[in-house]
Amino acid sequence: MDFDLSDDQKMLAKTVGDFGKKESTLERFRKLxxxxxxxxxxxTWKKMGELGWLSIPFPEEVGGLxxxxxxxxxxxxxxxxxxxxxxxxxxxxxxxxxxxLGGASAQHEKFxxxxxxxxxxxxxxxxxxxxxxxxxCCTTTARRDGDGxxxxxxxxxxxxxxxxDHFVVAAMSDEGMQLFVVDAADTARKTVRLMDGxxxxxxxxxxxxxxxxxxxxxxxxxxVLERVLDFGAAATVAEGLGVAFAMLWxxxxxxxxxxxxxxxxxxxxxxxxRAVDMFVEVELxxxxxxxxxxxxxxxxxxxxRAVSAAKLQLAQGGQLVSRQAVQLHGGVGVxxxxxxxxxxxxxxxxxxxxxxxxxxxARYAASMDAT
Amino acid sequence: MDLSFSPxxxxxxxxxxxxxxxxxxxxxxxxxxHAAYFEMPEVMEWHKxxxxxxxxxxxxxxxxxxxxxxxxxxxxxxEELELAGAPPLSPFGLxxxxxxxxxxxxxxxxxxxxxxxxxxxxxxCQGYSEPNAGSDLASLRTMAVDAGDHFVVTGQKxxxxxxxxxxxxxxxxxxxxxxxxxxxxxxxLVEMNTPGVEVKPxxxxxxxxxxxxxxxxxxxxxxxxxxGPLNGGWNLAKALLGHERTLVAAVGQxxxxxxxxxxxxxxxxxADGKPLIEDPHFRGKLARLEMRLRAHQMTNYRALxxxxxxxxxxxxxxxxxxxxxxxxxxxxELCMExxxxxxxxxxxxxxxxxxxxxxxxxxxxxxxxxxxxGSNEIQKNILAKLxxxxxxx
Numbered sequence: 001m002d003f004d005l006s007d008d009q010k011m012l013a014k015t016v017g018d019f020g021k022k023e024s025t026l027e028r029f030r031k032l033x034x035x036x037x038x039x040x041x042x043x044t045w046k047k048m049g050e051l052g053w054l055s056i057p058f059p060e061e062v063g064g065l066x067x068x069x070x071x072x073x074x075x076x077x078x079x080x081x082x083x084x085x086x087x088x089x090x091x092x093x094x095x096x097x098x099x100x101l102g103g104a105s106a107q108h109e110k111f112x113x114x115x116x117x118x119x120x121x122x123x124x125x126x127x128x129x130x131x132x133x134x135x136x137c138c139t140t141t142a143r144r145d146g147d148g149x150x151x152x153x154x155x156x157x158x159x160x161x162x163x164x165d166h167f168v169v170a171a172m173s174d175e176g177m178q179l180f181v182v183d184a185a186d187t188a189r190k191t192v193r194l195m196d197g198x199x200x201x202x203x204x205x206x207x208x209x210x211x212x213x214x215x216x217x218x219x220x221x222x223x224v225l226e227r228v229l230d231f232g233a234a235a236t237v238a239e240g241l242g243v244a245f246a247m248l249w250x251x252x253x254x255x256x257x258x259x260x261x262x263x264x265x266x267x268x269x270x271x272x273x274r275a276v277d278m279f280v281e282v283e284l285x286x287x288x289x290x291x292x293x294x295x296x297x298x299x300x301x302x303x304x305r306a307v308s309a310a311k312l313q314l315a316q317g318g319q320l321v322s323r324q325a326v327q328l329h330g331g332v333g334v335x336x337x338x339x340x341x342x343x344x345x346x347x348x349x350x351x352x353x354x355x356x357x358x359x360x361x362a363r364y365a366a367s368m369d370a371t
Numbered sequence: 372m373d374l375s376f377s378p379x380x381x382x383x384x385x386x387x388x389x390x391x392x393x394x395x396x397x398x399x400x401x402x403x404x405h406a407a408y409f410e411m412p413e414v415m416e417w418h419k420x421x422x423x424x425x426x427x428x429x430x431x432x433x434x435x436x437x438x439x440x441x442x443x444x445x446x447x448x449x450e451e452l453e454l455a456g457a458p459p460l461s462p463f464g465l466x467x468x469x470x471x472x473x474x475x476x477x478x479x480x481x482x483x484x485x486x487x488x489x490x491x492x493x494x495x496c497q498g499y500s501e502p503n504a505g506s507d508l509a510s511l512r513t514m515a516v517d518a519g520d521h522f523v524v525t526g527q528k529x530x531x532x533x534x535x536x537x538x539x540x541x542x543x544x545x546x547x548x549x550x551x552x553x554x555x556x557x558x559x560l561v562e563m564n565t566p567g568v569e570v571k572p573x574x575x576x577x578x579x580x581x582x583x584x585x586x587x588x589x590x591x592x593x594x595x596x597x598x599g600p601l602n603g604g605w606n607l608a609k610a611l612l613g614h615e616r617t618l619v620a621a622v623g624q625x626x627x628x629x630x631x632x633x634x635x636x637x638x639x640x641x642a643d644g645k646p647l648i649e650d651p652h653f654r655g656k657l658a659r660l661e662m663r664l665r666a667h668q669m670t671n672y673r674a675l676x677x678x679x680x681x682x683x684x685x686x687x688x689x690x691x692x693x694x695x696x697x698x699x700x701x702x703x704e705l706c707m708e709x710x711x712x713x714x715x716x717x718x719x720x721x722x723x724x725x726x727x728x729x730x731x732x733x734x735x736x737x738x739x740x741x742x743x744x745g746s747n748e749i750q751k752n753i754l755a756k757l758x759x760x761x762x763x764x
Contacts, residue, residue, distance in 0.1 A: 001373060001376070001442070001446070001672065001676070002373045003672065005372060006372075070372055252759050256760070256761065264762050266762050267761070267762050268764075269755075272752070272755035272759075272761050273748070273751045275755060275759055275761065276751040276759065277751075279758065280694060280754075283670060283687070284663075284670055284690075284694065287666055287667075287669035287670040287673055288665060290374075290669060290673075294372055294374045305665075309661075309663075309665040310666075312659065313663070361658055361659055362655070364658045364661070365651070365658035368654070368657065368658050369633075370633060371630055371634070
């Protein structure tokens with residue numbers, strides 16, 4: 001066993017971290033959040049592609065850099081520290097991994113390659129109204145029509161679906177669950193603004209006709225979805241670690257500078273111990289993130305267990321951090337003007353996306369060993 | 372980054388498993404089967420068997436008789452011992468004083484003490500706390516007065532766990548009353564059969580004879596038993612705290628407890644006559660504990676890997692103590708809850724199943740985990756100051 005990052009991985013963390021500090025500050029995030037545009041910036045996405053961040057977790061045979069999911073985790077953790085809004089989670093992790101695992105080489109070339117270059121984005125359309133997290137609860141249908149397929153249904157809360165070029169759509173057919181690549185232009189979509197400043201879309205597929213060449217059939221769709229949603233859950237933990245880290249140290253800094261009763265409030269033991277509680281949870285999150293990032297690429301039950309355990313720690317520990325961070329900032333922590341609330345909101349999203357606490361505890365409990 | 376085990380490591384795991392199966396005496400196996408309390412003589416019996424195999428001190432460097440294990444091997448050995456329910460070894464010699472003797476002792480002290488700690492020929496206990504020096508340890512008052520070639524020690528140490536079985540005690544004593552109180556403390560090794568040393572055991576909340584008071588009445592201690600510099604004992608105490616906190620990560624203990632909780636949940640039935648392990652509420656509770664233990668265990672590996680690189684455990688090891696002690700208590704509480712009214716039985720062999728008998732006393736005694744080795748509040752003070760850099764009042 002070895003817990004160290006390689007020299008290349010340390011360099012990657014530093015490069016992405018520096019990019020966040022210098023080029024994608026919270027000020028940039030706010031501007032994009034408040035503008036009428038998509039909430040992120042195409043030129044920055046292109047740059048991320050050129051730097052290899054969008055292709056790093058994919059194998060060389062599909063045009064990737066041949067890294068691993070651990071590398072994607074490193075990128076996400078650093079992006080989380082300054083709330084970089086580009087659609088890494090939705091496009092690289094969810095859409096990109098679905099295309100990689102489900103697709104054949106022609107599909108990799110046509111849809112995955114331009115995304116890795118930073119020319120397009122992909123979104124995974126799997127959630128439906130009234131369904132919490134189970135991708136198998138799918139009312140969107142796909143029926144064979146000649147040599148192609150006709151897809152009909154509605155997908156809700158498609159993350160970054162408002163700006164995606166292509167959707168990977170989950171639909172139920174007579175032969176079971178299927179995944180299709182659908183051009184966004186062939187759908188009707190409505191932008192949904194999210195609490196954390198990101199956007200999603202409600203997507204209507206009104207008898208959209210696609211060819212057989214758009215079906216992702218390299219693996220069974222349910223298996224692809226299961227694996228991709230574990231990558232997604234592990235990704236929320238990776239980004240959540242960056243968010244929690246930033247909140248902890250912003251709060252410690254505040255305790256060292258804010259004065260009341262003629263002293264720095266950080267001298268109060270009651271507040272010191274809260275800050276330590278936050279620190280402990282961040283360290284636990286870091287530990288279990290390591291396991292979930294490594295095991296996310298594995299087959300079998302240990303992957304699901306590690307990812308679910310990490311999700312629980314994000315929900316419990318990550319949210320202890322975000323709630324205490326706001327509390328210790330006092331009144332200003334509840335203003336939109338102060339940055340701590342931006343992290344608080346992002347933490348809630350990350351805890352919720354790809355399965356919340358209850359979902360992951362139930363999944364773990366179902367597979368738990370009897371001894 | 373790689374969390375997998377190599378074929379060599381898997382082979383080592385098999386070797387450990389086989390060795391335990393073939394070498395753990397039947398009476399210890401019977402106790403392990405029932406998660407029973409091990410008496411100190413049984414602990415030392417097991418110590419000597421592990422010593423003969425060369426596995427008693429996996430964390431010791433090779434030059435002092437350690438097996439030269441990697442962090443992974445240490446982890447595997449620990450995990451297999453714990454899964455077998457083997458008696459937990461006494462930490463005072465192996466884990467606490469030995470690393471200090473290696474780091475701060477002279478060659479004569481290393482040669483005198485380390486081999487007998489390793490073999491189990493000499494048993495150690497810890498003389499730190501006093502009736503009026505608990506969390507404020509530096510206010511200790513046990514005096515060691517310079518009398519030429521020896522010190523004369525007078526005072527009282529408390530919570531000297533298993534002192535009634537010990538041959539030696541390592542003590543923090545006051546050798547000066549000048550300057551800051553931390554500056555007048557020395558680290559002294561005292562033989563228990565020294566005239567003037569007296570031990571009075573007391574029962575713990577679990578009705579086990581673990582705690583003791585140890586009294587010193589003009590006990591003569593040779594000067595060669597001073598470890599480290601005169602009045603420099605506080606630095607040794609701080610170094611030891613790091614080792615002690617790593618120890619009380621208690622991953623093995625909580626994993627054992629969790630296994631017991633599942634066994635109890637398979638035995639006890641809920642409202643509809645179904646075992647609690649099939650009840651979603653209890654199953655969810657067990658799952659949450661196991662999931663959180665997993666995060667704690669990964670934190671423990673991280674610390675092990677750091678130690679493997681030769682780094683001494685720093686203040687960050689306080690995390691292990693904080694989380695480890697909390698999880699021990701939560702596992703105990705869950706066991707008690709699963710047992711229902713059976714949890715009320717007290718040291719009764721007939722009223723409950725054999726594997727249930729030790730749950731209530733353990734639950735009671737384990738309230739000590741958040742208090743000993745530096746209370747959790749003291750650990751938080753340390754982290755606030757040394758890691759977060761928060762200002763003092």
